[in-house]
Amino acid sequence: MSEKSIDTIQMRRTFLKGAAAIGAGSLLSAEQLYAQSAAKNLPPAVPEWMQRVGRGVVTEPYGKPSIHEQNVVRRTVPWLTASPISSISFSPLHALKGIITPSSLHFERYHSGIPDINPDQHRLMVHGLCENPLIFSMDDLMRFPSVSEIRFIECPANGGMEWRGAQMEALQFTHGMLSCSEWTGVRLSTLLAEVGVKPKAKWLLAEGADGAAMARSIPIEKALDDVIVAYAQNGEMIRPEQGYPVRLVIPGWEGNTSIKWLRRLELGDQPWHMREETSKYTDLMPDGSSRRFTWVQEANSVVTSLCPEKPLKQKGYHELEGIAWSGRGKIKQVDITLDGGVTWRAAKLKGQVLDKALSRFSFDWNWDGSPALIQSRAIDETGYVQPTLGQLRKVRGVNSVYHKNSIHTWQLLASGEVRNVQID
Amino acid sequence: MFKLIKLSLILTLAIAAPSVVASQYAIGTNASKAEIAGWDIDIRPDGQGLPVGSGSVADGEILYEEKCASCHGVFGEGEGRWPVLAGGMDTLTEDRPEKTVGSYWPYVSTLWDYIHRAMPFLQPQSLDDDEVYALTAYVLYLNELVEEEFVLSDNNFAVVALPNQGAFQDDPRPDTNNVRCMKNCRDPESVKVIQDSTALGVTPVDHLKPEGSVQADEPLLGEETYIAACGLCHDAGIAGAPSVTDKAVWSKRIEQGLGVLYDHAVNGYQGTDGVMPAKGGNASLEDKAVKAAVDHMVDLVNQ
Numbered sequence: 027m028s029e030k031s032i033d034t035i036q037m038r039r040t041f042l043k044g045a046a047a048i049g050a051g052s053l054l055s056a057e058q059l060y061a062q063s064a065a066k067n068l069p070p071a072v073p074e075w076m077q078r079v080g081r082g083v084v085t086e087p088y089g090k091p092s093i094h095e096q097n098v099v100r101r102t103v104p105w106l107t108a109s110p111i112s113s114i115s116f117s118p119l120h121a122l123k124g125i126i127t128p129s130s131l132h133f134e135r136y137h138s139g140i141p142d143i144n145p146d147q148h149r150l151m152v153h154g155l156c157e158n159p160l161i162f163s164m165d166d167l168m169r170f171p172s173v174s175e176i177r178f179i180e181c182p183a184n185g186g187m188e189w190r191g192a193q194m195e196a197l198q199f200t201h202g203m204l205s206c207s208e209w210t211g212v213r214l215s216t217l218l219a220e221v222g223v224k225p226k227a228k229w230l231l232a233e234g235a236d237g238a239a240m241a242r243s244i245p246i247e248k249a250l251d252d253v254i255v256a257y258a259q260n261g262e263m264i265r266p267e268q269g270y271p272v273r274l275v276i277p278g279w280e281g282n283t284s285i286k287w288l289r290r291l292e293l294g295d296q297p298w299h300m301r302e303e304t305s306k307y308t309d310l311m312p313d314g315s316s317r318r319f320t321w322v323q324e325a326n327s328v329v330t331s332l333c334p335e336k337p338l339k340q341k342g343y344h345e346l347e348g349i350a351w352s353g354r355g356k357i358k359q360v361d362i363t364l365d366g367g368v369t370w371r372a373a374k375l376k377g378q379v380l381d382k383a384l385s386r387f388s389f390d391w392n393w394d395g396s397p398a399l400i401q402s403r404a405i406d407e408t409g410y411v412q413p414t415l416g417q418l419r420k421v422r423g424v425n426s427v428y429h430k431n432s433i434h435t436w437q438l439l440a441s442g443e444v445r446n447v448q449i450d
Numbered sequence: 451m452f453k454l455i456k457l458s459l460i461l462t463l464a465i466a467a468p469s470v471v472a473s474q475y476a477i478g479t480n481a482s483k484a485e486i487a488g489w490d491i492d493i494r495p496d497g498q499g500l501p502v503g504s505g506s507v508a509d510g511e512i513l514y515e516e517k518c519a520s521c522h523g524v525f526g527e528g529e530g531r532w533p534v535l536a537g538g539m540d541t542l543t544e545d546r547p548e549k550t551v552g553s554y555w556p557y558v559s560t561l562w563d564y565i566h567r568a569m570p571f572l573q574p575q576s577l578d579d580d581e582v583y584a585l586t587a588y589v590l591y592l593n594e595l596v597e598e599e600f601v602l603s604d605n606n607f608a609v610v611a612l613p614n615q616g617a618f619q620d621d622p623r624p625d626t627n628n629v630r631c632m633k634n635c636r637d638p639e640s641v642k643v644i645q646d647s648t649a650l651g652v653t654p655v656d657h658l659k660p661e662g663s664v665q666a667d668e669p670l671l672g673e674e675t676y677i678a679a680c681g682l683c684h685d686a687g688i689a690g691a692p693s694v695t696d697k698a699v700w701s702k703r704i705e706q707g708l709g710v711l712y713d714h715a716v717n718g719y720q721g722t723d724g725v726m727p728a729k730g731g732n733a734s735l736e737d738k739a740v741k742a743a744v745d746h747m748v749d750l751v752n753q
Contacts (some may be wrong), residue, residue, distance in 0.1 A: 055749075063705065063707050083691070101654065101657075103653070105531075108521075108532045111571075112571075151486065152478075152481075153481055153486050159480065160478035161478060161479050161485065166477050169475070170475060170477060191644070192645045193653070194647055194653060195648055195655050196653055209641055220474065220477065220478065227533065233492070238568045238574070239574065239575070292490065292492065296494060298493075298494050299494070299557050300492075301564040301568075304556050304557065304560050304618075305549070305555050305560065305564075308618065309540060310547060310549070312543065313543065313621060315617045316554075316618050317619060317620070317621050317622065318618045318619070318620060318621070320621040322622065322623065334647075334658070335658055359659065360628070365641065367641065368626055368634065368637075369633055370632045370633075370635065371632070399643070403630075405630060410624055412628065413626035413628045421625045429623075430538065431706040435566055445648055446646075446647040447646050448644055449641055449642060449644060450641075450642045450643075450644045
């Protein structure tokens with residue numbers, strides 16, 4: 027360290043003491059500097075970006091968000107997993123609008139990283155208990171009549187860090203293993219008709235072309251129902267993170283069943299009991315027994331307009347908004363409480379309310395500055411009412427990891443800050 | 451004529467009834483037996499799919515130490531957060547259950563299948579069938595489910611049952627029965643916050659804190675970082691670095707806004723009169739320390 031820098035610091039400390047003694051003084055803080063530069067663009071000044079020309083066409087041939095949105099990205103919790111190659115990232119739900127998740131922000135889950143697949147050299151094989159085992163190229167798959175449907179995909183571990191207590195200080199981490207896209211592809215039932223399913227076939231094994239050869243057993247009833255062999259997402263070919271060039275989309279079921287980088291479908295008369303449906307994605311109960319094949323994502327909801335990332339900046343009107351979804355069908359109703367569940371009021375559903383998709387709810391509210399305990403409660407078209415955490419824990423204890431779809435609590439403080447809490 | 455159509459309809463239905471109508475589009479190519487055999491890697495609990503072969507615990511031990519122990523631990527105890535393979539017997543009802551092959555997995559076939567399809571983590575599908583038998587045998591041995599002399603093969607595969615096989619049941623949900631209550635749903639006095647996530651401090655939320663607040667948390671962070679990492683060049687203005695005593699040079703930079711200054715300091719900058727290496731060449735510095743140092747430098751310039 028040079029003598030000069032020591033002197034500088036001593037001078038600065040002396041100066042700071044003096045400044046504190048005489049009040050504001052002439053020292054400009056970082057915040058004051060920022061305010062000074064902002065004033066150049068605010069009324070009555072003419073903003074600097076109006077005083078010059080901007081960038082031309084195809085400056086960004088693919089396009090990307092404003093540099094001022096750089097904080098709106100997928101994020102991970104590094105201590106959750108051993109390696110980012112087998113890990114999960116979370117969608118920034120607090121910053122999203124409507125019901126579609128931009129493809130770049132769709133949450134990620136890999137069991138052995140993202141493969142780089144050449145679509146010309148990729149094949150989907152369908153075999154097993156069928157009349158005519160077939161191999162499809164991507165060109166083949168895209169010749170079939172297609173469907174486009176908006177469906178959510180959610181990891182069953184969404185919220186799973188909070189079985190024992192509130193742990194995550196952000197909506198992105200409490201609920202962000204959830205995304206919703208428009209998926210385009212061929213109905214799985216169309217492909218199965220093409221190979222001719224034998225009557226003995228009761229199960230379907232789906233397998234990915236990643237390093238984990240990720241595989242799950244699907245019962246034939248679901249396979250013949252609403253499953254899509256999807257090659258496009260939100261209007262373009264599926265992203266590598268989401269299974270390029272082709273994946274399953276199994277509507278309403280836990281995300282890992284929607285096998286990505288799909289390469290093989292085998293028809294059989296029994297389930298296979300793969301690692302990802304025995305060791306993982308099974309739910310341990312307090313008596314030591316475990317639930318297997320817990321496929322459906324039950325009705326769930328969360329307030330997104332107000333959360334730890336989005337404190338309230340002022341009193342007055344606030345549109346309390348959020349998302350609700352159910353793996354069993356459409357959302358029928360969402361209710362809001364501001365007092366931790368003593369009194370509930372009906373929220374409005376707005377925009378499109380679709381089967382097994384995110385739905386958006388809205389509640390007009392004037393915040394008077396009082397603290398509040400805010401919750402949302404979803405009801406789906408089967409009449410299922412989203413449970414309280416206490417109700418879930420009573421049946422399942424705290425070690426089942428998956429499928430924690432309980433009513434979520436945000437604590438709004440008088441300062442406008444929002445905390446992730448649990449209430450007794 | 452009418453009768454004929456009716457008869458042919460009945461015939462069509464009779465033929466189609468056993469399976470879903472096949473090949474409406476005639477798209478795709480037939481999969482040959484060899485093509486299917488190359489890709490059909492799955493193994494079922496009843497042994498369907500198992501190739502002919504065998505492997506001993508002794509051979510498995512050598513392979514395990516070479517290819518598996520660095521992540522799963524010498525005794526299957528798991529390094530870091532990599533999966534624990536052995537032990538944990540009778541812990542499933544405890545507060546912190548240990549779910550291993552021995553304590554939790556229902557089927558040996560899953561072990562064979564998974565080692566074959568996905569392990570070792572960095573070289574999946576690199577093991578031959580006998581190696582997979584040997585490693586499966588060794589993981590069973592680590593769980594004290596077979597003896598040291600055991601040799602696993604396609605012939606004796608069915609004799610090893612895992613202890614937890616009977617503990618799995620199909621999904622019974624819905625298993626809760628909440629009701630849509632609207633008024634007086636609970637005693638207001640009973641509503642108590644039992645846990646606040648901020649107390650734990652385990653969430654990576656630095657990105658949520660306003661940039662100006664860094665110094666408030668750690669008042670000396672900027673000064674200390676400056677002295678350790680920045681002052682060498684920026685005190686006197688070495689290697690094209692603007693000296694903090696040069697108000698004229700700095701005022702132009704400050705006009706660009708703090709965001710730009712932070713960006714250049716954290717990520718580096720190549721200018722016409724010099725180079726700013728990312729974090730002054732100290733890659734181990736946290737971003738917030740570099741930003742605090744920038745704040746400190748701006749304050750020095752303004753003195």
